[in-house]
Amino acid sequence: MEKKINIFSFFAGAGFLDLGFESTGHYDIVYVNEFNKTFNDIYRYSREKLGIVPPTFGHHVENIGDLLEAANMKQLRKLLRESQKQRITGFIGGPPCPDFSIAGKNLGKDGNNGKLSEVYCEVICKAKPDFFLFENVKGLYQTQRHRAYFELLKGRLRKRGYFLTEQIINALEYGAPQDRERIILLGFHKDLTKNLSLRKKEGDVIDFDWERYKLFNMTNIRTINWPDTDMYEEGSMREMPLGIIPELSVQYWWDMNSVETHPNAKMFFKPKAGLPRFQSIAEGDDKKKCFKRLHRWRYSPTAAYGNNEVHLHPFESRRISVAEALAIQSLPREYEIPTTVALSDAFKTIGNGVPYMVAKGIANNLFEYLNR
Secondary structure, eight states: OOOOEEEEEESOTTSHHHHHHHTTTSEEEEEEEOSOHHHHHHHHHHHHHTTOOOOTTOEEOSOGGGGGSHHHHHHHHHHHHHHHTTSOEEEEEOOOOGGGOTTSOOOGGGSTTHHHHHHHHHHHHHHOOSEEEEEEETHHHHSHHHHHHHHHHHHHHHHTTEEEEEEEEEGGGGTOSEEOEEEEEEEEEHHHHHHHTOOBOSTTBBOOOTTTTOOSOHHHHHHSOOOOOBOOOTTOOOOOOTTSOGGGSHHHHHHHTTTTTSTTTTOOOOOSSOHHHHHTSOBTOOOSSSEEEOOTTSOEEOOOOOTTOEEEOSSSSSBOOHHHHHHHTTOOTTOOOOTTSOHHHHHHHHHHSOOHHHHHHHHHHHHHHHHO
16 A cells, blocks of 8 residues: 655645645645634634544644744754654645736745745755645746746755756646646655656656646647627526536536535625626626626636736626635635635635645646656
């Protein structure tokens, strides 16, 4: 029987990435770090509802930068070594990324959030897990000035003995109904690659098959004649058009997750702009910066619910609900957020999360690679 892998989770948020890993049956989340107490409360609540046991080494509601202090790093290393004696142990995390986003603040490495990417890499370098996963917006990879910073971070990781592999992925490829591109960087310590005889390409680049657990091909997705816009009609019925991939549509996931009866179904912001503005936007008109109306038979734009970005229901005069947003992030129907949480906190942590289907696909691929 293959032995499970232990995971230390950083920037855990509401636990979407962690849940994707654990749901494969191959991993245990044993350590959780999250700075925001409300997000951590959501994490604990949702996992308790799902019947998942708490992490062995507990929840650490603190700034990740504090781990770089000598006493804290000593304790982190102690827990990591204890875990490594029993199982392969990795770090996973996606530092907050608006400073690298073209649509965000674009402050780069000098922004408060941008600095967290460097802190995460430093924690990895000092603690030395067997492997790590780093997730961020594609701007860190594709924007020239941010790319230089990204290469600097990778250089530090290589010097500490990590072999790397990276790819820009889209959530659609893994079956989540939103157009969300992210850079994923995986690193494997040289001792692990030697002990497991992991495949490498030339030099220090890992030979990792990124395509193995993708469900759909982006070229095919982009060539499909998806519906564009339709006149907004309150409470309307609209048949699924021929030729689309139903599993990538908003309506498919809303039906599968029973969003109308979900515990978070009634959690949505009440209109302040007045009904005429809500009713004037066509179904599928998501090109605007702020008010974007989803199309029921198309995938959603990136689940980003901050910076005045508002996603409207396809055929109701309101914003989408928490239940509907969770489905767009491809969470299982059983995942729920406490109804006492402020709406702004609920939508922020949902938008920050890694789509569950992405996390699950990469987790399966990673496990297979480590056991091949």
